[in-house]
Amino acid sequence: MIENSYIEINKKALKNNYEFIRNLIGANCELTSVVKGNAYGHGIKNFVPTAHECGVKSFAVFSATEAKEILDTGLDxxxxMIMGNIDNDQLSWAVENDIEVYVFDQLRLSNIALQAAKQGKKAKVHIEVETGLxxxxxxxxxxxxxxxxxxxxxxxxxxxxxxSHLAGAENIANYYRINKQIKRFDNLEKVFQEQEVTAGKNHLACSAAMLNYPKTVKDLVRIGILQYGLWPSKEVKMAYMVKNKVMEDPLIPVLSWKSKVMSTKIVKMGEYVGYGNSLLAETDMRIATIPVGYSDGFARSLSNQGKVIIAGHRLDVVGIVNMNLCIVDVTNAEEVKIGDEVVMIGEQNGTNISVASFSDFSNQLNYELLTRLPNDIPRIITK
Structure with a gap:
């Protein structure tokens, strides 16, 4: 079957990003890969085995469903770790399979303890404390x-x-609030000591906090967006590069999103392109139709302002983005033909469309854009 589009996961880029992260956190801190939201759109079933090959064996998700997807890979x-939702009827499964669970209220703690007692096992829990989020x-x-x-x-x-979770470590506007949270977390660590209870792995840092607030790097860091080769924000990237006097981006994006030209045709001057009357051909135009639309995660807000790459040219999306296709102006790219590779995110012949620039056009965050990529788009691992 020919797919409308496909996603490539670059293993070499992932290795590079993990090396960058490990150099920052040191050998004594555990790197936990956050793969909620279908591994930020990269696909849990494909991404987790690839990360595992890169030496990562600690993973964090939001739900029991995501945890089961990881478990089903059959790897060691x-x-x-489930950071978010798990229903009471799933707690027994979590205990049975040694899945670690955040507890943040007495009800969940009591319920998982009950399920563990029934099995004669110990439930593994992470005590989430409130620090200001x-x-x-x-x-x-x-x-x-x-x-x-x-x-x-x-x-x-x-x-x-x-x-605990931090309330926006990627934004300097939250500086006072984040520092207050760090102090509260450190004080709550002392409560464990006073109660003579071992806290296990203390963890507070996400990608942004690891970079902006190094003292949040404790026994474990929960790394999401950074491992995928993307920065939590432009602010974080600039701060790192200035502080470390780095000229080239040390991260490499892991994900590329590609399709193929479905058809080409000429539109005469004075005719409208696509639905409605949002674009009038002011001269004779040549257009290419791409079988990717808003049902595929190519946002409707990209109408008349999105970009794609074909034959090494960065080209304009014209007219309204449809449910299953979009139209591109190829008037000045005469060599474009049916079957040519189309890049929505990624690089072709030295020309690049980054997730950041793509999300700027569609008015979405990196995180939002990636996690909206449908599960049924094939993910392919490249070396």
């Missing part, structure tokens, strides 16, 4: 009771870590 893992996590006043419960149920609950 040092850690699979005000989303999920134990407040300080509740933490003492939580640790007392764990001491009283030490045969069914084992603490694998203490953790």
């Amino acid at each position: 893992f040092s850690r699979i 005000n989303r999920t996590g134990f407040n300080r006043k509740d933490l003492t009771k939580t640790l007392e419960f764990i001491r009283n149920n030490k045969d069914s609950v084992e603490i694998s870590g203490m953790c």
Whole structure:
């Protein structure tokens, strides 16, 4: 079957990015790969084995469904950690398969302890504490009771870590708030010591925090966007490059998104292109139709402003992006023909469209654009 588009995952780029990250965190800090959101659009089933080949054996996801996708690869893992949603009827499965689970309220902690006791096993939990994001996590006043419960149920609950989330470490506007969170986290570490409870791996840093706030690098770092060769924000990238006097980007994007030209034709001057009347041909035009539209993650907001690369030319998307296709102006690229490779994200003949520039056109964050790439687009590993 011929696919409308496909995604390439560059293993060499991934190795480069992990080397960059490991040099920053040091040998004594565990690198945990965050693969929620279908591995940020890269595809869990394809990405996790590739990361595993690069030496990463610790993974974090949002849901039990994602954790099962990792488990189903059949590889050996040092850690699979659910940071978000897991229903009560999935807790028994998590305990049985040594899946580690964030707990941020007493109900979840009690339920997983109960399931572990039934199996005669220990549930592996990460105690999430509230430091100022005000989303999920134990407040300080509740933490003492939580640790007392764990001491009283030490045969069914084992603490694998203490953790918290930061409220926007990629933006200097949050500097005061982030530093306040770091201080709170450090103070909450002391509560574990006072209660004589081992906290396991302490972890606070995400990609942005690892770069902007090095003191958040503790026993483990949860790295998402950076491993994929993308920066948390332009601000973070600029700060790193200025601080380290680096001229070339040390990261290499892992993902490329490609398609092929479906058809070409001439549109006469004075005719409209595509649906509606958003684009009038002011001269005779030659257009190419690409079988990629908003149902594929190529946003409708790219109408009359998106870019693609064909035959080494950066070309304009014209007219309205449809559900399953878009139209490109190839008037000045006479060599373009049916079957030619089309690059939506990536590089061709020295010309590049980055995820960042692509998301600028569509008014989406890097994270949002990538995670909206449908699961059914084939992912191909390249060396």
